[in-house]
Structure formats: C-alpha cells, structure tokens
Amino acid sequence: MVAVMPKQPPRPDVTDGAVRTGPRGRPRSAEADxxxxxxxxxxxxxxxxxxxxxxxxxxxxxxxxxxLYRRWAGKSELVVDAVAHLFDELELPDLGSLTADVECVVLRFAALLERPETRTALMAVVAEGTRDEALRGRIRSAIVDRQKGLVLQGRARAQARGELPYEDDPATAARNADLIFDVIAGAVVHRTLVSAEPVDAAWARRFTRLLLSGLASLRN
Amino acid sequence: MVAVMPKQPPRPDVTDGAVRTGPRGRPRSAEADxxxxxxxxxxxxxxxxxxxxxxxxxxxxxxxxxxLYRRWAGKSELVVDAVAHLFDELELPDLGSLTADVECVVLRFAALLERPETRTALMAVVAEGTRDEALRGRIRSAIVDRQKGLVLQGRARAQARGELPYEDDPATAARNADLIFDVIAGAVVHRTLVSAEPVDAAWARRFTRLLLSGLASLRN
DNA sequence: GAGTTACGCTACGGGCCGTAGCGAAAGCCC
DNA sequence: GGGCTTTCGCTACGGCCCGTAGCGTAACTC
Known part of the structure; x- marks a missing residue:
C-alpha cells in the first residue's frame, strides 16, 4: 500500500547542494489529514x-x-485521495486456477463499486479528469495502477500454471495486459454504474467464461 | 431516431375521458429548443x-x-438531452462477418467518445445518475438503450450467418446480450476515459479477437 | 529564545443557483 | 375582432458556495 500524499508545503530549494536538516517549523498534523x-x-x-x-x-x-486548501487544490483532488485508500483492500488471492482468480477479483471489485463513496466519486473524478491532465495523473497513480497490478499478478500465476502462454515480445505482453485490464475493469464498471445492475456470482461466472473462451462459449 | 423530449408543460388531466383539442395558448418555440x-x-x-x-x-x-428552467430541471437533464443526439449517428453496417461488424462498431463508438462534448459529459451524468433514479432512467432511454440495440442487431446477423448459435432460452439470450453489451461498451469507455489511451484499429482488432475467441487467442 | 511553519478564525468579493413577478407576444376558439 | 391561455424576455432577489487575505496563536527546530 502506497500512501497518497496531499499537496506538499512550499520548501526552500535544495538545489544548491547544501545539506538540509529536516523540515523546520510546526509540522502538519497527521491527525488532521x-x-x-x-x-x-x-x-x-x-x-x-x-x-x-x-x-x-x-x-x-x-x-x-x-x-483544506493548504493541502488540496480542490474538491476533485481531495476526493481522489479520500477514495484511493478504499482500493487498497483489493487483493488477488491464489485460488489455484485462472477462472477462480478472475471470478474472485471481479466480485471484489464489484463490491467496492457497490459502496456509495466509490459509486458516486469514481465516475465524477474521471469526468473531471477528462479536462485536467494533472488530475488524470493523480487518478492513475492513486487508483488505476493498483488495479492494473492485479492483472499482471494474475497473468503471471496463470502462466506459471500453464493456463496461459508466455508472450515472446515484451511489448505485446504489455499491450495484452492493458487490453485485459480495460476489458475486466470496464465491464464491471459499466455493469454496475451505467447499466445499474448487480454483479453477482452468476454474472461473474458468465463473464469469466466469456473472457477465457470467447463468444462461442455462451450457448447455455 | 427517437427525439428526446424536454420537460412537458403542465397540462390539465385527460383522465376524465373528455376529448381534448390540441394544446391551447402560445406553443413552445422549437427553434429555442x-x-x-x-x-x-x-x-x-x-x-x-x-x-x-x-x-x-x-x-x-x-x-x-x-x-431553460421551464424545460429542464437542471444541468444534468439538459446535458443528457444535448448529448443524446450525438448517439444517433451510431449505426451497425453489415460488413459480412461478425469480426468486421464488431471492429467497426468499436471504432465508431470510440470516435464518438473522442469528441470533447461526449468525453466530458458522459461520465459526469453517469456520476450524477448514481444518486438520481429519474436521471438514470433518462440516460437509459436516451443513450444506453440505443447502444444496446446495436448488440441485438449484430447478434441476429451473426446467428443468421451461422457465426453464433441460437440461444434456446429467451432469458439466457437476454442475459448474454446484456453481458456482451457491458463488455464492449465498458472496455471502450474504460480505455478512452480511464486509461486515457486511444482506441485505434490495432486495439479494436485485438479486442475483437479476445471477445470472439477468448484469452488463449492473445499469443501474438 | 529566535526563527519558521501550520493552525483556527473571521471576513470578504464574486459567481452561480433557482425562483418570483411583471408586461408583452403568440397561438387557439368563439 | 375579442377573449383566453400559455410562453417569452427581462429584472431582481436571497442564498449558497467558492477561494483568498489577514491576523493572532500554537508547535517544532536550531
């Protein structure tokens, strides 16, 4: 878990090579944060x-x-940091098979999106991010990158089990991971927030089958 | 194309069975709308x-x-209607194969999301919709249902071509259509707005292959 | 103690919200 | 034409929130 840091206080330059002792003056209250x-x-x-x-x-x-304004530039930045902590609980348990791992992370991610805090905040900050490059970067490092790590972890396990082939080209491997991430996260987000229907065990099972085996597997 | 209607003016009840002639008084200006x-x-x-x-x-x-306030309750409702018209241009040309059809609609949908109007508006109204049931319904009828129709259309064509099996159970068919819709729309939205990376022809091709054939097909 | 920084508090100009009230305009029906 | 109904443009308003400035005080380092 990486702590998300609020706006840094203005410090004098350290570029002159002089050795600075710790920050002087009254420190910021961690309790207030x-x-x-x-x-x-x-x-x-x-x-x-x-x-x-x-x-x-x-x-x-x-x-x-x-x-508040000494630490966060505005509402968007504050909310990103406030919600980011909730994503720390996302973990990928090793259940022994790729199918089980995917189903599990889908359900956990959906449970996170069921919470009213994340529900109302996530899309709002993404919307603001479409017009604010700095905010996009903050969202990326605080939320998105953590989720993407789960995809990399799950793929590595599946490859070790022999369930997925190893990619020869590192660039291809990265592209595939990005693609899978967008498909999984996008489907869960769209289902819960746009279609506004629940992600239950049955949906997770059918989604996982589709992801692993493709459209033709959806007969029953 | 179904026109999206702004707030209706207060009319007397018609429940008493009496035949009413057309609306009286000065009509609303269509040019203003x-x-x-x-x-x-x-x-x-x-x-x-x-x-x-x-x-x-x-x-x-x-x-x-x-x-404005005589026709729309607030910013969210106004923006939904303003953006809804842009989704009318979404169509599904018959390119002769399921693969080609999916790739094409993915690229068209992505092109729509590249426009700054939709980019900044779509996620924002969805975020508002998480706390407003009426707004969710408005989004659904004005935007989401139109997209979902494309999925039904594409599946029917693919089934006629023999590329997809016919579902035996109508309930299963509906669930599958919803699933596919969330996967396609979710992936494109997530890629463009959250990951903030472009949906180009190469991405559409790889996504379509994943959708049709599953994870194992992603070797190269 | 001197210096530095964070804190709480108050006050302020400015913007936007959403509504009320008015007279005028634009349609219907007799 | 004369009445009736509804919309329109305009102005004005109270209210909420924004984001900042200014001040005195508190906390910590050297």
Missing part, C-alpha cells in the same frame, strides 16, 4: 459528489476551511 | 462539464435563463 479524508468519505456517503462542499468537509473534520 | 441544445454542446466543448453554467447556455442560445 486522517480526519479530513475520513470526513470526505462520510460526506460522500451522505451527500454524494455534487452536493459535497469543501466547507462541509472542514466542519465535519473539525478543521478550518483554510487548512 | 434546438438553439439551447446546440448552445449546450458548444459550451461543453469550450468549458467542459464542471464550468458549464445554465446562465451561460442561456446567453449563448439568446434565450432567457427562465426559459
């Missing part, structure tokens, strides 16, 4: 993305509004 | 979702702000 992120998640559950305001979060966290 | 939707799309291109305001749209459309 935690309380703010917690308050943000609570506000997301109660109010949703559109009605969430910075002032409200500050009040919930028992913190001055100015303290 | 058109100008408003056009102005909304233009504003989406220039400003994006978050900075788009109702007042700005009204000014662009040369219409009073009150006129």
């Amino acid at each position: 935690c309380a703010i992120l917690e308050a943000t998640r609570a506000a997301l559950v109660e109010l949703g993305w559109s009605k969430l305001t910075m002032g409200d979060v500050a009040t919930r966290a028992k913190v001055a509004k100015t303290t | 058109c100008a408003i939707l056009e102005a909304t799309r233009a504003a989406l291109v220039e400003l994006g979702w978050s900075k788009l305001t109702m007042g700005d749209v009204a000014t662009r459309a040369k219409v009073a702000k009150t006129t």
Whole structure:
C-alpha cells in the first residue's frame, strides 16, 4: 500500500547542494489529514459528489476551511485521495486456477463499486479528469495502477500454471495486459454504474467464461 | 431516431375521458429548443462539464435563463438531452462477418467518445445518475438503450450467418446480450476515459479477437 | 529564545443557483 | 375582432458556495 500524499508545503530549494536538516517549523498534523479524508468519505456517503462542499468537509473534520486548501487544490483532488485508500483492500488471492482468480477479483471489485463513496466519486473524478491532465495523473497513480497490478499478478500465476502462454515480445505482453485490464475493469464498471445492475456470482461466472473462451462459449 | 423530449408543460388531466383539442395558448418555440441544445454542446466543448453554467447556455442560445428552467430541471437533464443526439449517428453496417461488424462498431463508438462534448459529459451524468433514479432512467432511454440495440442487431446477423448459435432460452439470450453489451461498451469507455489511451484499429482488432475467441487467442 | 511553519478564525468579493413577478407576444376558439 | 391561455424576455432577489487575505496563536527546530 502506497500512501497518497496531499499537496506538499512550499520548501526552500535544495538545489544548491547544501545539506538540509529536516523540515523546520510546526509540522502538519497527521491527525488532521486522517480526519479530513475520513470526513470526505462520510460526506460522500451522505451527500454524494455534487452536493459535497469543501466547507462541509472542514466542519465535519473539525478543521478550518483554510487548512483544506493548504493541502488540496480542490474538491476533485481531495476526493481522489479520500477514495484511493478504499482500493487498497483489493487483493488477488491464489485460488489455484485462472477462472477462480478472475471470478474472485471481479466480485471484489464489484463490491467496492457497490459502496456509495466509490459509486458516486469514481465516475465524477474521471469526468473531471477528462479536462485536467494533472488530475488524470493523480487518478492513475492513486487508483488505476493498483488495479492494473492485479492483472499482471494474475497473468503471471496463470502462466506459471500453464493456463496461459508466455508472450515472446515484451511489448505485446504489455499491450495484452492493458487490453485485459480495460476489458475486466470496464465491464464491471459499466455493469454496475451505467447499466445499474448487480454483479453477482452468476454474472461473474458468465463473464469469466466469456473472457477465457470467447463468444462461442455462451450457448447455455 | 427517437427525439428526446424536454420537460412537458403542465397540462390539465385527460383522465376524465373528455376529448381534448390540441394544446391551447402560445406553443413552445422549437427553434429555442434546438438553439439551447446546440448552445449546450458548444459550451461543453469550450468549458467542459464542471464550468458549464445554465446562465451561460442561456446567453449563448439568446434565450432567457427562465426559459431553460421551464424545460429542464437542471444541468444534468439538459446535458443528457444535448448529448443524446450525438448517439444517433451510431449505426451497425453489415460488413459480412461478425469480426468486421464488431471492429467497426468499436471504432465508431470510440470516435464518438473522442469528441470533447461526449468525453466530458458522459461520465459526469453517469456520476450524477448514481444518486438520481429519474436521471438514470433518462440516460437509459436516451443513450444506453440505443447502444444496446446495436448488440441485438449484430447478434441476429451473426446467428443468421451461422457465426453464433441460437440461444434456446429467451432469458439466457437476454442475459448474454446484456453481458456482451457491458463488455464492449465498458472496455471502450474504460480505455478512452480511464486509461486515457486511444482506441485505434490495432486495439479494436485485438479486442475483437479476445471477445470472439477468448484469452488463449492473445499469443501474438 | 529566535526563527519558521501550520493552525483556527473571521471576513470578504464574486459567481452561480433557482425562483418570483411583471408586461408583452403568440397561438387557439368563439 | 375579442377573449383566453400559455410562453417569452427581462429584472431582481436571497442564498449558497467558492477561494483568498489577514491576523493572532500554537508547535517544532536550531
């Protein structure tokens, strides 16, 4: 788990080669960071993305509004960090077969998207990210890359078991991993948030079969 | 193409069985409707979702702000209708094979998502929809159902060609269509908006092969 | 203690929201 | 034409939220 860091305080340059001792002055309150992120998640559950305001979060966290703006540039950045922690619980258990692994991660990812915090926040920040390159990068490092790691891990296991062939070309391997990631994550997100229908065990099973064996396997 | 209708004006009940003649009073300006939707799309291109305001749209459309609120309840509903028209151009040409049909629709759908209007609007309204049942229904009828029709159409063609088996059970057929729809639409949306990487011909080809033949086909 | 930085608090200009109220305009039906 | 109905443009308004500035105080380092 990689901690997501809020906006860094302005520090003097270290480019002159002089050895700096640790940061001087009053340090930032770690409790405040935690309380703010917690308050943000609570506000997301109660109010949703559109009605969430910075002032409200500050009040919930028992913190001055100015303290929020000292650490996060705005609502989007704050919410990304607040939600990112929830994705840390995503893990890929080794169940012994590629089919079981895929089904399991699909269900876990869906369970994460069922939570009202992630439900209302994920699409909203992605929408904002379409117009903000920096925000896209933040989303990528805080959320997307963690998920993509699961794909790489699952493929390595399947290859070790002999369920998947080893790719000869590293570039091809990377492209395939990206493709599989978009297919799995995209299908689960689209099912839960756009089609607004539940991802249950039956759906996960049928999706996994489709992914592994293709369209022709969908007869029954 | 089904026209998306703005908020209906308050009419007296027709439940008493009496024959009503047409609506009385001054009719709504169809030109205003058109100008408003056009102005909304233009504003989406220039400003994006978050900075788009109702007042700005009204000014662009040369219409009073009150006129907007007489027809749409808010920003989300307005944007859904404004973007819905763009999805009408989605069609499924008969290219003679399932592979070609899928590749083509993937590329067309991706081209639609490349446009800044849809890019910034689609995820935003979906995010709002997670907290608004009525808005979800509006998105479904205005956008999602039209796309889903393409899946049904493509499957029927493939079955007629003998490329896909006919499902015995209608319920199974419906579930399969929903699954395929979420996989295709989800993958394209996730690739373009979350991973923020282009859907080009090569990606469409590899995705289609994966969809038709499953993971094992991804060696090269 | 001196220096530095974070904090809480208050106050503010500015923007946008969504609505009310008005007179005028544009259609129907007699 | 005269009435009736509904929409239109316009203005004005209270309210909420934004994001920042300014101040005095608290916490930590050297």
